[in-house]
Amino acid sequence: xxxxxxxSVVPDSPTESLPVAPTPESVIRPTVIMSEEDxxxxxxxxxxxxxxxxVRQIKVHTDTTKSRLALPDYxxxxxxxxxxxPACKVHAWAFDATKERWAYGNRGEFLFHWTxxxxxxxxxAMNVQEWLFVNRRYFTDAPxxxxxxxxxxxxxxxxxxxxxxxxxxxxxxxxxKRSNEAIRSRLTRVKDGKVLMTAHPESEQFxxxxxxxxxxxTTDRNETTPGIQEDRDF
Numbered sequence: 511x512x513x514x515x516x517x518s519v520v521p522d523s524p525t526e527s528l529p530v531a532p533t534p535e536s537v538i539r540p541t542v543i544m545s546e547e548d549x550x551x552x553x554x555x556x557x558x559x560x561x562x563x564x565v566r567q568i569k570v571h572t573d574t575t576k577s578r579l580a581l582p583d584y585x586x587x588x589x590x591x592x593x594x595x596p597a598c599k600v601h602a603w604a605f606d607a608t609k610e611r612w613a614y615g616n617r618g619e620f621l622f623h624w625t626x627x628x629x630x631x632x633x634x635a636m637n638v639q640e641w642l643f644v645n646r647r648y649f650t651d652a653p654x655x656x657x658x659x660x661x662x663x664x665x666x667x668x669x670x671x672x673x674x675x676x677x678x679x680x681x682x683x684x685x686x687k688r689s690n691e692a693i694r695s696r697l698t699r700v701k702d703g704k705v706l707m708t709a710h711p712e713s714e715q716f717x718x719x720x721x722x723x724x725x726x727x728t729t730d731r732n733e734t735t736p737g738i739q740e741d742r743d744f
Contacts, residue, residue, distance in 0.1 A: 546659040553655030579624055579665065584652050585644075588618040590675035621678035624668040632669070639681055641671035648672075 544552070559565045580586075580593040592601040592614045601614035622644070625635045635641040645661045646652065656663050663670040673681075 549659065550655065553653075557653060557655055579668070581622055581670075582656050582663065584649070584656060585622060585663075585670075586618075588620045588622075588649075588672075590617045590619070590621045590678070593622075617675070619675055620672045621675045621682075622670055622672045623678070624665065625671050627664065627667050627669045635671055640677075641673055644670040644672050 559568065576595050576597070577593055580595075581589055586592075586594060586598065586600050589600075592598050592603070594600070596603045596612055596614075598614070600616060600618075602616045603612055603614045605611075606613040623635070623641055625631050625641070636643070642648075643661075644663050646657055658664045672678075
């Protein structure tokens with residue numbers, strides 16, 4: 511009895527017998543869910559030196575003039591104000607002999623503003639003063655660890671906003687301007703070059719303080735320290 515010959519197991523083409531290597535897209539990676547704080551720590555840990563040799567070469571900065579609300583180093587080069595103090599390498603501090611004080615230049619084009627992380631403060635900053643929320647959309651090459659889960663830059667209980675310096679400086683000067691206008695509106699010049707804080711001296715009650723002294727009763731009560739009344743040290 512004749513048996514049929516076995517079929518050939520040699521593939522028609524060499525590629526049919528080779529196993530297909532898994533592509534990165536086909537690899538199933540586990541999803542790790544962690545808290546915002548743990549995610550932040552993970553990002554910061556990834557930004558640390560990779561080896562002990564790099565750790566040994568770290569330079570410690572002992573400058574105490576840096577504010578605790580200083581900007582992260584990445585944003586300092588964009589900042590109109592210097593937040594790092596005279597040790598700042600971005601704003602080029604130098605001694606101004608004409609004003610006899612230290613000053614800086616190389617001002618950035620934006621002014622940054624820390625706002626309390628509460629809804630009322632954020633609404634006022636964005637709706638009234640029109641500050642802009644700092645996020646990765648505007649600063650695409652910023653380190654990932656600078657941004658929190660909501661996409662913003664936080665420091666403690668405050669969050670970072672910014673505006674072009676020209677507009678932000680107008681906001682900064684507005685309270686002083688309103689105060690000066692209110693004071694000037696109440697000033698009235700009288701005789702002998704004196705100025706009274708009243709807009710209508712004819713219809714309002716006012717007095718001019720007597721710097722020489724008062725009546726005998728007042729003099730007796732304060733004969734040792736004129737100008738200061740008992741129990742009212744202000």
